[in-house]
Amino acid sequence: MRSVLVIHNQKLAQEGKFFPVSDSLSPESILRSNGYIVTCTSDQEQAKQLIIDADAAILQLSMDEVKPWSTFLMQLKGLPLIWWCDERSASQSLEACEDDVMLDGMLTPFMKGYEIHWALHFSSKQFVERQQWYNEREQLLSRIEERKWIDMAKSILCEIKSITESEAYDILRKQAMNERKRLVDVATSIVKVYQLLQVGKESRVKPK
Incomplete structure (x- = not known):
């Protein structure tokens, strides 16, 4: 430094x-x-x-x-x-x-000079550790977010198709492989389409 x-x-x-x-x-x-x-x-x-x-x-x-x-x-x-x-x-x-x-x-x-040098040296090491912790935290939060979308998609498939969670997960996995997409991207698409359909249904049944 x-x-x-x-x-x-x-x-x-x-x-x-x-x-x-x-x-x-x-x-x-x-x-x-x-x-x-x-x-x-x-x-x-x-x-x-x-x-x-x-x-x-x-x-x-x-x-x-x-x-x-x-x-x-x-x-x-x-x-x-x-x-x-x-x-x-x-x-x-x-x-x-x-x-x-x-x-x-x-x-x-x-x-003193040597104290400054060592303080900066240890600060550099602390920074590296902080960056590593931050990256690990971001990865963990990302995985939690992905799990949320996948669980929501499984729940929707279970409801629509009357299947188990294991079967719903297999459907997601196969669709991701066929479309060459990440599992979370397929799950997100399913959830968003389902939510749009629900909004559409609610708007049609609202009393005039």
Whole structure:
């Protein structure tokens, strides 16, 4: 990890209230003095370009600002998200200390060089584990959704054809093979057609 993107609070940046680059306690100054390539912004449009070459994002923000920025950055690129905990960001985050925030690590202005290097190293490992967990979660949710459509389709076939669930599943499987489609796609089609037919029936029997 050599290149980092520092995100500042936009309002404070416009007012010139965050540390200037020359300040010895600024994330830019500290990270550059330890051999990192640093770019910084407080603007989301600019972040879209700067994030391309970044290996990590350092968020010099209060916790309530971290959440929307984390979501925004992860939509652009998967990379470690690290909180810069200084006096301002910490004091403004007291009420959000129990919030569920997407972060992989933390840096402070008073860390020594070797502490920064190791903190970033472990943040990278944490990010990989978080991404793996997220991917597994998405796959699980996808399988649950697919199972829902398949169960609904089986129930419809059982009702219409007066057959068992096992027989209904065999029908779905054979139709998927014949049409060279996924089982869930066949099931979804059956459910949606059935629902349309039910809506049509209800509209015909409504009293005028």
